[in-house]
Amino acid sequence: MSSHYDPTKAISSSAAYPEVVEHPHHEDDATFKKKVRKTTILLSVITVIELAIGLILYAMGHGANHLVVLMFKGAVCILTLAKAYYIVSIFMHLGDEIRNFIMTIIVPLLLFIWFIAAFLIDGNSYKNLRNDFDPYFKQTTTPVIHEVKKEPTTPEPGKQ
Amino acid sequence: MATTATTHKTKWWSGGKSPFNIEYGKVMMWYFLMSDAFTFGAFLISYGTIRFSQNFWPDPNHVFNAFPFAGHANLPLAFVSVMTFILIISSVTMVLAVHAGHKGDKAGVRKWLLWTILGGLMFLGCQAWEWWHMITAEHATLVDGQIQLLGQTTKVNPWGAAADPALIGDALKNTDADILAKLAYQVDHSVPVSQLVTQSKESLIATISQHDLKVGTPGPVAFGGFFYGITGFHGFHVFSGVIINIVMLIMTQKNVFERRGHYLMIEKAGLYWHFVDLVWVFVFLAFYLI
Structure with missing residues (x-):
């Protein structure tokens, strides 16, 4: 947002880059320190929550309900996006740039929505x-717990 | 907001000023980082594609459970959380270095850059240990009817499902004596390997059978390639970030920025460093958490 920029105030162009209007957004020391401390704590707390979820998944073991596991993993993904937002917005100061510039970074990144969806769906398909039409693949790669298997489970080269 | 925009409408595109109100170098650093994000994204998404195309994928809590000097203790996620915190803290020290630069505080820039470099080196050290541990570890794995001791490489890994206990008795008979000696030592540390190798295969098998030896099967081949490829590419970014920060430190020390009148270069180095932290957030998610 350009709210920090007030063109009625004195425009002191920096000696090095005359085309750049001096950024007046650098807050005083106390506000800055508070902001950095808050962000650090936020990032740490989110990481700890993520680790806790990871350990919960571990504790639930292999027999856990798939939907519950999926929900926990989805929660971790959302927390990761929150972390990414704080790093980019606060640490990299993107939030302090003007809107036009933010958009030139954010809009191309929307490509990831298609990118992720298309390629994960492709892998799943x-x-x-293969499970439908390649019984050997299904039989050798589906984990069977404590059941006699005749075939060694060495994966086929080039098929992974 | 709307009223402010009409009363103080800045003509960003009328010439004479940067339409984005930032200097060229910083704009280009942002666009470089955006393209780099797509490179990392493509790597992580290809990993996701392969993972979604498999019926079985190793559980990260099972794979990443070692800690330096902790022996065979089962500590899932412990070491990688240390690595994550090191990177977060080094990102914070970089923010402080950039802030000191805004104030023209040379001593501050030097101090915080040093901490950032230290954090980067610590992260690289942790990663080196992790790779070393994964490659050289000896996990009992059932391959072709015999037990092999496997680490994780780009060709093979021991992270498949647990082996069928009914097959292990026969597999032990087919296994070489030196591997049996190591297995016997894994289940019982009381006798050193140098003595165990002199024992007969039968007595070694008897020793192993008395204990609960965990035997796995080979996991998806692609696991190692993706893990080393992506964490290696990230590690390379950390390494180059450390080099860039060292260059910044030397330039600060030689008063280059002092003479230039501003420390804006530190800001660009800082952007790169934060990006390295940002990528780790996603690598951490893709490999260690889900």
Whole structure:
């Protein structure tokens, strides 16, 4: 947002870059320290919550309900995005730039929505197709717990 | 907001000033970082594609459970959380270095840059230990009807499902004596390997059978390649970030920024360093948490 920029105030261009209007957004020391401390604590707390969820998943073991596992993993993904937001916005000061510039960074990143969705769906579809049409793949790669298997479970080269 | 915009409408595109109100170098650093984000994104997404195409994928809590000097203690996620905190803290010290630069505080810049460099080196040291541990570890794995001791490489890894206990008896008979000696030592540390190798295969198998030896099967081949490829590419970024920060430190020390009148270069180095932290957040998510 350009709210920090007031063109009625004196425009003192920096000696090095005359095209750049001096950034007046550098807060006083106390505000800055408070902001950095707050962000650090936030990032640490989010990381600790993520680790806790990771350990909960570990404690639930392999027999856990798939939906519950998926929900925990989704929560971790959202927390990670929150961390990314704080790093980019506060530490990298993107939040202090003017809106036009923020948009030139954020809008191209929207490509990731398609990128992630398309390629994960593709991988999943490949798995389903192979399970349907390649019984050997299904039989050798699906983990069977404590059951006699005739085939050694060495994965096929080039098939992973 | 709307009223402010109409009364103080800045003509950003009328010439004579940067339409983005930042200097060229910083704009270009941002666009470089955006393209780098796509590179990392493509790597992580290809990892996701392969993972989604498999019926089985190793559990990270099972893979990453070692800690330096903790022997065989099962400490899932402990070491990687140390690495994550090191990187977060070094990001904070970088923010402080940039802030000191804004104030033209040379001593402050020097102090915080030094801490940042130290954090980067600590992270690299941790990663070196982790890689070393993963490559040289000896996990009992059932391969072709015999037990092999496998670490994680780009060709093979021991992270498959647990082996069928019914097959282990026969597998032990097919296994070489020196591997049996190491297995016997894994289950019982009371006799050193140098003595165990002199024992007969039968007595070694008897020793192993008395204990609960955990035997795995080979996991998805792609696991190692993706892990070393992506954490290695990130580690390379950390390494180059440390080099950049060292250059910044030397330039600060030689009064280059002092003479220039501003420390804006530190800001660009800082952007790169924060990006390294940002990428780690996602690597941490993709490999260690989910």
